[in-house]
Amino acid sequence: MPDTAAPASSVAAAPSAAPSAVSSETGTTGVAIHLQDVTKQYAGQARPAVDHIDLEIRAGEMLMLVGPSGCGKTTTLKMINRLIEPSSGRIVVGGEDVTTTNPDWLRRRIGYVIQAGGLFPHMTVGANVALVPGMLRWDKARTAARVDELLELVGLDPATYRDRYPRELSGGQQQRVGVARALAADPPVLLMDEPFGAVDPITRQRLQDELLNLQEELGKTIVMVTHDFDEAVKLGDRIAILDVGARVVQLDTPEEILANPAEDFVADFIGKGAALKTLSLTRMSDLALQQGTTAQAGESGPQAAARARQAGDDHVAVLDGRGRPLRWHPADQLAAETAISAEVDEMLPTLARRSTLSEALDTMLTASQNGVIVTGRRDAYLGYVTVDQVMSHMTPEAAGASS
Numbered sequence: 557m558p559d560t561a562a563p564a565s566s567v568a569a570a571p572s573a574a575p576s577a578v579s580s581e582t583g584t585t586g587v588a589i590h591l592q593d594v595t596k597q598y599a600g601q602a603r604p605a606v607d608h609i610d611l612e613i614r615a616g617e618m619l620m621l622v623g624p625s626g627c628g629k630t631t632t633l634k635m636i637n638r639l640i641e642p643s644s645g646r647i648v649v650g651g652e653d654v655t656t657t658n659p660d661w662l663r664r665r666i667g668y669v670i671q672a673g674g675l676f677p678h679m680t681v682g683a684n685v686a687l688v689p690g691m692l693r694w695d696k697a698r699t700a701a702r703v704d705e706l707l708e709l710v711g712l713d714p715a716t717y718r719d720r721y722p723r724e725l726s727g728g729q730q731q732r733v734g735v736a737r738a739l740a741a742d743p744p745v746l747l748m749d750e751p752f753g754a755v756d757p758i759t760r761q762r763l764q765d766e767l768l769n770l771q772e773e774l775g776k777t778i779v780m781v782t783h784d785f786d787e788a789v790k791l792g793d794r795i796a797i798l799d800v801g802a803r804v805v806q807l808d809t810p811e812e813i814l815a816n817p818a819e820d821f822v823a824d825f826i827g828k829g830a831a832l833k834t835l836s837l838t839r840m841s842d843l844a845l846q847q848g849t850t851a852q853a854g855e856s857g858p859q860a861a862a863r864a865r866q867a868g869d870d871h872v873a874v875l876d877g878r879g880r881p882l883r884w885h886p887a888d889q890l891a892a893e894t895a896i897s898a899e900v901d902e903m904l905p906t907l908a909r910r911s912t913l914s915e916a917l918d919t920m921l922t923a924s925q926n927g928v929i930v931t932g933r934r935d936a937y938l939g940y941v942t943v944d945q946v947m948s949h950m951t952p953e954a955a956g957a958s959s
């Protein structure tokens with residue numbers, strides 16, 4: 557992957573009239589992208605890196621590009637925002653032929669995220685996120701509000717992180733800032749080139765979950781290059797499997813690719829574990845969530861305890877003011893708290909509703925808990941599932957049926 561840092565003009569987003577808020581009501585949602593007979597011939601290379609590719613990416617979908625090293629994934633991705641100029645063919649984004657568009661303008665309409673966030677080390681987190689608003693000449697107040705809103709959106713407390721430098725953040729936090737920066741001007745399209753390639757497996761899983769939750773809220777069109785087929789299965793609405801010259805060997809849902817690989821090439825690529833991987837296709841959202849009793853920090857303990865007793869629950873999920881889970885608390889102990897404390901259990905096992913059942917089992921085993929909390933948009937509590945629910949879903953009789 558011939559990539560190091562993103563040039564300033566490639567970091568993100570939308571035309572100057574873009575709305576300033578990211579929310580399901582006002583946010584810009586995805587648009588379709590169509591690569592029509594696109595070829596890239598690099599100078600001095602015997603064969604085109606991308607050879608007459610035709611690819612339709614649907615509005616609002618997350619499309620994963622996978623394939624062997626050097627098959628042209630990154631070249632295909634970068635032609636969409638013209639970081640690489642196609643040699644021939646047409647690329648249509650949101651109904652508009654962008655092959656003739658001013659590339660700078662185009663790159664502001666298309667968010668771009670690379671490994672480790674591609675942050676500028678000499679700029680604070682806030683300044684990194686404010687890059688595109690700066691280019692679009694937003695005024696100070698609007699930019700500052702937007703920076704805080706985006707940091708919040710990607711799960712970083714603005715007051716804590718806004719003035720830090722990238723070196724003062726973990727890899728996962730840097731990656732979140734990279735996503736915030738790419739979303740700054742609310743672009744309809746996000747291009748992601750191995751965004752989670754540089755982080756450890758646990759952080760990677762968390763970032764994937766966060767991206768799924770974020771995407772549920774934002775509905776962008778996301779095109780992502782990954783080396784990791786499991787990541788493609790987990791995140792992709794559809795997966796494009798490419799061979800040399802970016803030949804599209806199969807373009808379909810993860811379920812369909814695993815069940816019916818189009819060619820021996822695909823079967824080899826997805827590996828012998830395909831049958832097992834189908835287990836990873838069942839998501840938490842396929843299970844009936846248990847609602848449980850919830851209580852908000854600050855409210856009366858005895859009242860919450862009484863609600864739990866009435867519902868027959870011996871534990872209560874304590875939530876913060878935004879509905880995010882803080883901890884599990886034994887109901888009988890709550891009865892002694894006049895106002896329920898906002899104490900956080902750092903080890904509380906939580907998963908996004910689009911996480912897979914194998915991840916749920918992993919999480920429960922790691923935390924030695926027999927249940928896991930399921931969160932949705934902005935990490936808000938949705939309910940929980942128990943280890944028994946997960947196990948019963950994994951028995952052969954349950955395959956194909958939803959509980």
Ligand SMILES: Nc1ncnc2c1ncn2[C@@H]1O[C@H](COP(=O)(O)OP(=O)(O)OP(=O)(O)O)[C@@H](O)[C@H]1O
Binds near residue numbers: 558599629
């Ligand atoms: N700037 C360049 N000049 C010449 N050849 C290049 C250039 N960039 C990429 N290539 C070649 O084009 C082909 C496709 O490269 P590309 O980076 O798109 O593949 P990829 O599938 O993303 O690879 P990887 O998975 O290893 O990142 C490779 O053979 C590569 O060597």
